[in-house]
Amino acid sequence: MDYKKYIREVPDFPKKGILFYDITTLLMNPDIFNVMINEMAQRVKDLEITKVAAIESRGFIFGAPLALKLGKPFIPIRKPGKLPYKTVKYEYILEYGKDAVEMHADAVMNGDKILLIDDLLATGGTIEAAANLVKKCGGSVAGLMFAIELEFLKGKQRLSGFKCESIIRY
Amino acid sequence: MDYKKYIREVPDFPKKGILFYDITTLLMNPDIFNVMINEMAQRVKDLEITKVAAIESRGFIFGAPLALKLGKPFIPIRKPGKLPYKTVKYEYILEYGKDAVEMHADAVMNGDKILLIDDLLATGGTIEAAANLVKKCGGSVAGLMFAIELEFLKGKQRLSGFKCESIIRY
Numbered sequence A, B: 001m002d003y004k005k006y007i008r009e010v011p012d013f014p015k016k017g018i019l020f021y022d023i024t025t026l027l028m029n030p031d032i033f034n035v036m037i038n039e040m041a042q043r044v045k046d047l048e049i050t051k052v053a054a055i056e057s058r059g060f061i062f063g064a065p066l067a068l069k070l071g072k073p074f075i076p077i078r079k080p081g082k083l084p085y086k087t088v089k090y091e092y093i094l095e096y097g098k099d100a101v102e103m104h105a106d107a108v109m110n111g112d113k114i115l116l117i118d119d120l121l122a123t124g125g126t127i128e129a130a131a132n133l134v135k136k137c138g139g140s141v142a143g144l145m146f147a148i149e150l151e152f153l154k155g156k157q158r159l160s161g162f163k164c165e166s167i168i169r170y
Helices: A030-043 A058-070 A125-136 B030-043 B058-070 B125-136
Strands: A008-011 A019-022 A051-055 A074-077 A087-093 A098-104 A113-121 A140-149 A164-169 B008-011 B019-022 B051-055 B074-077 B087-093 B098-104 B113-121 B140-149 B164-169
Touching: A030 A058, A030 A140, A030 A164, A030 B058, A051 A058, A051 A125, A058 A074, A058 A113, A058 A140, A058 B030, A058 B058, A058 B074, A074 A098, A074 B058, A087 A125, A098 A125, A113 A125, A125 A140, B030 B058, B030 B140, B030 B164, B051 B058, B051 B125, B058 B074, B058 B113, B058 B140, B074 B098, B087 B125, B098 B125, B113 B125, B125 B140
Parallel strands: A051 A074, A051 A113, A113 A140, A140 A164, B051 B074, B051 B113, B113 B140, B140 B164
Antiparallel strands: A008 A019, A087 A098, B008 B019, B087 B098
């Protein structure tokens, strides 16, 4: 499937000099969106997965349908302060400053095998923080799944300890 | 279906005195999550819908699977500054201050009939802004869909001009 023709390339977003790969044009085509979710499910069919966790907020767009397709529980990983119940938090360093991700403390149990999903693999900082969050709760990471991977940013090197899949690569 | 037993009630979130209805416990049950998406699809089957638009970010969790189920294009409605391409914006007044929603300018065309979806109907301010965004682009609102409705906040009165559906009511 040539997904790339459904991806819009937007120059200078979020800042000058960056070419942004816009998935919203793909989402406007339900057949292609559906083919992509099926391909994601196919790619992870041999992994032992107990739950699917997706990163706010574009990760939810792929994570929720994939969890339903796989028949697995869906866990939202969110920015701090958004989840109502008791949470665990993992802070990580960005190029300038720091950020954090949170998950409900009872979402991942000892022995859980989590498939983590986000729309985009860039440098891999956010997904690495999400993986640490899973481990902090006693779970392990069964695999990582992305709609788009920016190979030139070498995120996969940073994530070499994980089984890592992406559908569209630039 | 007694969905309420899958909803966790969290007192004093996001602030003291508010009882928050937490959907994450429902999302942990893939069978129930699936039944809910099917029920949403069933409720709108007689509406003429050309596209499904969901509000960031919990709305994405229900909106993406529902759009796929209905075989309709999926449109994300987001906080300002998040969408990469040309956008339209609608500002609305909150109890203290104001907020805004944005959509890609080419997402809704003249004549489009949009199903709007969000996780929660409270006072209805956000969904009303989203409806105005749709109209601003020349579309009409085919219906509104919510996972949860807080009936005591009377959001439906404010939205009386629309066909409005909710799955769980408090």
